[in-house]
Amino acid sequence: MSLREPPAVRETLARAIGAARLRDGAAPRDLVDDLLPPVVARPESAGEVAELLGCAAREGFAVIPTAGGTRRAFGNPPERADVLLDLGALASLREWSPRDGVLVAEPALAVGDAERLVAADAQTLAGDWPVRSTGTLGGSAAAGRPPLDALGPAGPRWSVIGVEVALPDGTLRRHGARVAKNVAGFDVTRLHVGALGTLGVITEITLRARPRAGRKSETPFSESNAFRANVLGPDGTEVAAVELRMPGGRLAPAEPPTTLCLDEPADSASARDRFRAWLARWREVASAANGVAIVLAAPPSWKRDVDVWCGEPPAALPLMRKLKALYDPTRVLNPGRYVAGL
């Protein structure tokens, strides 16, 4: 729910990036869980993204970045949603150098398009990218998860060697470079990979590619037992999905079932209770295998009833809170969606 009057949000943003970049939010295509941001902004340059974020931070508008939209509702339901920041216009390829195996692109270039481009030179994106999804490079880097069919668990983080990010202080910052061994000091580039757009908005991304022949996992882990468990409604449609990762290649036990079939309507209290109990059981199993059970998708009321992440606060939570306070002190970027409601 927005705390601001839609016309006030729109007028204020129009002064920052121009009215032509704005439209009213419309259900269902602009919904973020069950929140409808009153304004959708579609900037056409990184500078406009930074202007918008600076304005949002001054005014206290909550901003939800989105690109491909395939995981728009991933994470906890946001606390507020004033502006849906549609990055779809920033989809250009900036550079592809087959000789160096380096690709530089705007964030909304589709992962599949990038993979096809490098495949034409017998290369593949390094790391594990969801090449069969319609997601974008920026969205996949922000979500930061390896696909479930990945050969290893490292995901996009493995190959991102540089980013440009727009920050809530209204600035653009560059980190990393176009050579892989470029890090002197803290590796700030990778801080933005897997941050789910809670620290900044990726406006340019630099990736490594590598020769396609002999594709094998590049990660230091030998095995990863990752799979998707789900909940089906009485009509057989998927109501919720959970990502399970069990390091060490442990096989899934017979109980709990990987598919929970509901007899009752998905919006009933009993369905929500059964989901909560089923998820809790999976979390016990995952925890015993040093793994995680993360809710990928579920009705917003179910997500509000559980922590979609892991249930247990991570040991680094105090440090994560400090980073959030440093990058986004007024909590305008995806507020509440990330681990422990960051």
Ligand SMILES: Cc1cc2nc3c(=O)[nH]c(=O)nc-3n(C[C@H](O)[C@H](O)[C@H](O)COP(=O)(O)OP(=O)(O)OC[C@H]3O[C@@H](n4cnc5c(N)ncnc54)[C@H](O)[C@@H]3O)c2cc1C
């Ligand atoms: C846990 C998980 C498991 C997945 N498993 C698979 C799989 O097994 N196979 C498969 O093919 N695909 C899988 N996907 C989907 C694939 O990763 C998505 O297509 C991709 O992550 C999202 O891309 P998108 O452009 O649609 O992002 P969106 O849905 O638009 O955004 C995703 C998140 O990133 C943020 N965001 C988007 N763009 C930016 C940006 N430029 N800067 C900062 N933040 C941004 C958004 O606010 C949102 O929180 C998985 C995704 C997740 C999250």
